[in-house]
Amino acid sequence: MLAETICSAASAAGLGIAAVTAWRRRFLTATRIAAYSLVPIALVLTGFVEWVAPIAFKPTVWLGFGLLAVAWLLFAITRAIERRSGGTRKERRAAARAAQGEAVAPAASVPSLGSGLPDSSSRPQAKPRQQSAAPAEDFSDIEAILKKHGI
CATH class of the missing domain: 1.20.1070 (Rhopdopsin 7-helix transmembrane proteins)
Structure with a gap:
């Protein structure tokens, strides 16, 4: 009986907060608050609270x-x-x-719960990155802007 009363009070308080939020023209937030505040009373009406209350205490x-x-x-x-x-x-x-x-079979061939990620030999190898042959960029204009701003 006490748990049902607490759930009903929580729902009523939540709906009141949702009404105040809607009055402030924050309708999306008010709708979310109303949805959350309906959960406790829904649990009471479905009988879940009657089932949980004796267990919880x-x-x-x-x-x-x-x-x-x-x-x-x-x-x-x-x-x-x-x-x-x-x-x-x-x-x-x-x-x-x-x-x-x-001579032992590799451990990765035997799947186990603790094996983690597969070893690197079964992964496809990435192609090495090609170094660009372009000359280094000139950063003098950036340096001038930074000096102008005192950085």
């Missing part, structure tokens, strides 16, 4: 969200360390075997 639910955040953080940290250290364990083993002289 349980400490066990917040503990679960906290654990999900910790898990996501651990995944992100291990991914960053993996990228920094030079790839996955499989790629490091393949590099060690190649260094020892064993």
